[in-house]
Amino acid sequence: MSKGEETRQAILGRAFELANVVGVTGLSIGRLAEATGLSKSGLFAHFGSKEALEVAVVEEAAHQFVQAVLVPALREPRGEPRVRALFEHWLAWGQRPGGCFFVGASAELDDRTGPARDALVRACKDWIDEIAKAVRIAVREGHFRTDTDADQLAFEIYGIMTSGHSFHRFLRDPVALDRTRKAFERLLASVRASHPGRSR
Amino acid sequence: MSKGEETRQAILGRAFELANVVGVTGLSIGRLAEATGLSKSGLFAHFGSKEALEVAVVEEAAHQFVQAVLVPALREPRGEPRVRALFEHWLAWGQRPGGCFFVGASAELDDRTGPARDALVRACKDWIDEIAKAVRIAVREGHFRTDTDADQLAFEIYGIMTSGHSFHRFLRDPVALDRTRKAFERLLASVRASHPGRSR
Numbered sequence: 287m288s289k290g291e292e293t294r295q296a297i298l299g300r301a302f303e304l305a306n307v308v309g310v311t312g313l314s315i316g317r318l319a320e321a322t323g324l325s326k327s328g329l330f331a332h333f334g335s336k337e338a339l340e341v342a343v344v345e346e347a348a349h350q351f352v353q354a355v356l357v358p359a360l361r362e363p364r365g366e367p368r369v370r371a372l373f374e375h376w377l378a379w380g381q382r383p384g385g386c387f388f389v390g391a392s393a394e395l396d397d398r399t400g401p402a403r404d405a406l407v408r409a410c411k412d413w414i415d416e417i418a419k420a421v422r423i424a425v426r427e428g429h430f431r432t433d434t435d436a437d438q439l440a441f442e443i444y445g446i447m448t449s450g451h452s453f454h455r456f457l458r459d460p461v462a463l464d465r466t467r468k469a470f471e472r473l474l475a476s477v478r479a480s481h482p483g484r485s486r
Numbered sequence: 487m488s489k490g491e492e493t494r495q496a497i498l499g500r501a502f503e504l505a506n507v508v509g510v511t512g513l514s515i516g517r518l519a520e521a522t523g524l525s526k527s528g529l530f531a532h533f534g535s536k537e538a539l540e541v542a543v544v545e546e547a548a549h550q551f552v553q554a555v556l557v558p559a560l561r562e563p564r565g566e567p568r569v570r571a572l573f574e575h576w577l578a579w580g581q582r583p584g585g586c587f588f589v590g591a592s593a594e595l596d597d598r599t600g601p602a603r604d605a606l607v608r609a610c611k612d613w614i615d616e617i618a619k620a621v622r623i624a625v626r627e628g629h630f631r632t633d634t635d636a637d638q639l640a641f642e643i644y645g646i647m648t649s650g651h652s653f654h655r656f657l658r659d660p661v662a663l664d665r666t667r668k669a670f671e672r673l674l675a676s677v678r679a680s681h682p683g684r685s686r
Contacts, residue, residue: 307597385596393593396585396656397507407657414657441665442672445649449641452648456596457607457614465641472642476676 294332297322298346305343306384310391310402313343340402347387348409355379356416365427366474369420373470376447377463385455389448414440430477439477446470494532497522498546505543506584510591510602513543540602547587548609555579556616565627566674569620573670576647577663585655588613589648614640621677630677639677646670 287295300322305313314336319326333339355378359371380386388410395403418440424430450466453459487495500522505513514536519526533539555578559571580586588610595603618640624630650666653659 390593390596392652392656393590396590410652410657438665438668441649441653442646442669444652445645445647445669446642447645448648448652449645452592452610452644453641456592457610465638468638469642469645472676476672 297324297329297332298342301339301343302346302350302387305347305391306387309394310340310343310406311394313339315339337401341405344391344402344405344409347391348405348412351379351388351409351413356413359420365424366429366478369417369424369474372417372420373443373447377450377466380447380451380454386451389451389455414444417443428479428481431479434477439473442473443470446473497524497529497532498542501539501543502546502550502587505547505591506587509594510540510543510606511594513539515539537601541605544591544602544605544609547591548605548612551579551588551609551613556613559620565624566629566678569617569624569674572617572620573643573647577650577666580647580651580654586651589651589655614644617643628679628681631679634677639673642673643670646673 297318301313301318304318304321308317315326315329315333318324318339319329322329329339333342355372355375359368359375362368362371380389388406391406392410395406418436421430421434421436421439425432425434425436446466446469449469450462453462453465459465497518501513501518504518504521508517515526515529515533518524518539519529522529529539533542555572555575559568559575562568562571580589588606591606592610595606618636621630621634621636621639625632625634625636646666646669649669650662653662653665659665
């Protein structure tokens, strides 16, 4: 990684932390200059505009999410264990200080148009597709029933997770995590093959 | 309703519309003055502070939600029909221009403390309790199984709805509504009593 790349990475890391507190739209070159101690003109040289900064932050968030959630889950065995690992690492991601970046950002940007929203939609769709892909593998491995609708299941897992996030972060319900896991277990039980491994 | 009450109501209606666009935290006495054509000093006389305005807007949103979703559902027969009606009116609420006020507001306020957040949490908990109550009635009416965990089911219905809202409003998935209804039907099927009406 070149020196310029390293600097950019360090700035992006700080910008991501900042966006977790003030939101994507609350982020500005000026605020980032304060947070990093760099000059506004130097930051403009790196990003060009507030909009480009927003896009870069969304992409940084997506990158961190992949590293924290997807990469470790891909080390798990194919099938149900991997679906479970995706879920558990995702749960841990939402428990980080500030909660899930994507929940806040999507509520902020849903009525806007432009490249920041597009980047965020792309990141969320990629993630939902990863869940559906893991479900399809679990079907092929014989862990889930062959009539499982993978995209529908991904939608429902997404719902359990967002409900859990709301109950935990917003309603501060002490049993939010239990409810989240219980709902997930119930959903998996409804698609689990009665003779796991046989259709492999 | 007195003249003062009527004026207050009209202002609140406008403030609620405005908050749907700019967010609860984006709302200010100045912005509301522009939107209503009233003087800032007159609005201060009505609300006293930005914080009191935020609380009043959250309470207005809760009132409108009750009128649009809860009141018509309570006209339906007790049991599964009422649970379905709650769901369908809720779905319609989320389809209004600007989407669901509560989804945006809870993402905005989840890290804050204070009376506006408290009012919002109260409104959401009241709503979740209404769903759980309707589920309990459906158990008593013999429509749902006697081992149904009403609070857990309310959590899961909430998840389906928030997932549906994200897929529709944010990801603009053309099949979001179908997925939402399908998930709801599957959830109801999992708790439906095999001999409806018998445990009444």
